[in-house]
Amino acid sequence: MSSVPSVLHLVGNTPLFELTKVTAGLSPQVRVFTKLEGFNPGGSVKDRAALKMVSEGLRTGALTPGKTIIDSTSGNTGIALALVGAVLGYPVELVIPENVSIERKKIIAAYGAKMIFSSPFEGSDGAMRMCRQILHEAPERYFKPDQYFNTANPQAHYETTGPEIWRQTQGQVTHFVAGIGTSGTIMGTSRYLKEQNPQIQIIAVEPDDAFHGLEGLKHMASSIVPGIYHEGELDRKIPVGTEEAYETVYRIGREEGILVGQSSGAALWASLKLAREIESGVIVTLFPDFGDKYLSTNLWVGWKEFDKKQERV
Amino acid sequence: MGARVRIPTPLRRFTGGAEEVSADGVTIAAVVDNLEQRHPGLKERLCDEAGKVRRFVNIFVNGDDIRFLNNLETTIKDGDEVSIVPAIAGG
Numbered sequence: 001m002s003s004v005p006s007v008l009h010l011v012g013n014t015p016l017f018e019l020t021k022v023t024a025g026l027s028p029q030v031r032v033f034t035k036l037e038g039f040n041p042g043g044s045v046k047d048r049a050a051l052k053m054v055s056e057g058l059r060t061g062a063l064t065p066g067k068t069i070i071d072s073t074s075g076n077t078g079i080a081l082a083l084v085g086a087v088l089g090y091p092v093e094l095v096i097p098e099n100v101s102i103e104r105k106k107i108i109a110a111y112g113a114k115m116i117f118s119s120p121f122e123g124s125d126g127a128m129r130m131c132r133q134i135l136h137e138a139p140e141r142y143f144k145p146d147q148y149f150n151t152a153n154p155q156a157h158y159e160t161t162g163p164e165i166w167r168q169t170q171g172q173v174t175h176f177v178a179g180i181g182t183s184g185t186i187m188g189t190s191r192y193l194k195e196q197n198p199q200i201q202i203i204a205v206e207p208d209d210a211f212h213g214l215e216g217l218k219h220m221a222s223s224i225v226p227g228i229y230h231e232g233e234l235d236r237k238i239p240v241g242t243e244e245a246y247e248t249v250y251r252i253g254r255e256e257g258i259l260v261g262q263s264s265g266a267a268l269w270a271s272l273k274l275a276r277e278i279e280s281g282v283i284v285t286l287f288p289d290f291g292d293k294y295l296s297t298n299l300w301v302g303w304k305e306f307d308k309k310q311e312r313v
Numbered sequence: 314m315g316a317r318v319r320i321p322t323p324l325r326r327f328t329g330g331a332e333e334v335s336a337d338g339v340t341i342a343a344v345v346d347n348l349e350q351r352h353p354g355l356k357e358r359l360c361d362e363a364g365k366v367r368r369f370v371n372i373f374v375n376g377d378d379i380r381f382l383n384n385l386e387t388t389i390k391d392g393d394e395v396s397i398v399p400a401i402a403g404g
Contacts, residue, residue: 099371099398120398121321121332210323211358211399213369222323242369298369301380 021255029280038290050080052156053145063143072131082111149227154188162192208239259291
């Protein structure tokens with residue numbers, strides 16, 4: 001029999017997908033690929049970091065039986081920690097801004113984790129502060145993976161995402177484009193890729209303004225800067241507007257047959273901007289998750305306007 | 314007529330850091346215009362060029378989304394609480 005001993009064995013090794021429709025009109029020497037992270041068992045790239053951070057906690061003895069896993073999250077890390085906790089038998093508590101999508105709340109609840117809601121006005125920084133407060137009151141009860149400061153977060157990508165991209169592109173990758181939430185994905189992946197070939201360009205995608213609708217992405221200049229984030233390791237940042245990212249999500253659905261979330265739209269918009277600027281290259285980006293968790297969010301408010309706009313073109 | 318308007322962190326740079334400000338107006342549209350007079354730059358963040366509320370912006374009156382009320386024409390009574398809630402960033 002061929003089978004998988006644990007759902008945790010299904011984390012990583014996601015497909016590399018070549019985008020061939022949304023890339024129409026580009027130089028034929030430019031190819032654009034994306035890692036489909038929605039294929040992770042918890043449905044997002046965060047499974048990689050959550051698994052690594054919890055495994056490191058167990059290995060170092062920071063996480064022992066009787067303790068509860070706690071962290072602040074805007075959603076996907078919460079889902080991933082809830083899943084890992086369920087499999088390994090550790091209770092999980094998550095501090096989440098109250099306005100995260102209803103789908104996320106239901107998924108987290110389905111894995112048996114407890115949610116504590118922070119102010120919707122203060123976003124993920126508010127959740128981070130509230131989590132610190134809870135931890136401060138009873139530090140002995142908890143293990144906090146601390147995704148914004150834990151080096152096991154980028155390490156997960158150094159050990160998995162980076163090597164997968166190198167292998168899947170047979171070493172031909174020239175540019176890596178990824179959004180910044182905690183920055184774990186871009187920091188860890190870029191370190192591995194730069195070791196293989198220092199010429200590979202690392203491009204971060206961030207919202208063009210502090211006030212934006214790109215759930216999951218962080219506008220660094222106006223946020224608590226994650227401890228794992230080192231801007232000097234990036235070659236470039238591309239700011240993306242919310243509307244442009246949303247419209248790119250609709251295109252990915254219609255043209256490529258993949259329903260994604262807003263952060264994937266932002267990643268592809270930036271990748272296509274880059275693709276139009278170069279003569280040749282192999283651009284790899286990453287779609288952090290699929291779009292089913294966002295059907296109730298603003299992403300799909302007024303999207304029929306886009307239809308009308310398309311018809312006029 | 315005055316409403317209390319709750320301002321999310323990313324917009325507090327327009328309100329001198331204040332979490333809550335007051336604004337006059339009998340509709341949300343008027344409140345937004347008044348906010349712009351008092352805190353220049355806010356309206357552009359909330360509304361597009363056509364004056365419509367941007368898609369990713371949620372405005373609530375006493376906890377109810379204006380999309381399910383009367384949008385910008387939703388009427389405001391003295392002392393109503395208007396909340397501006399953004400999407401969620403980061404990890």
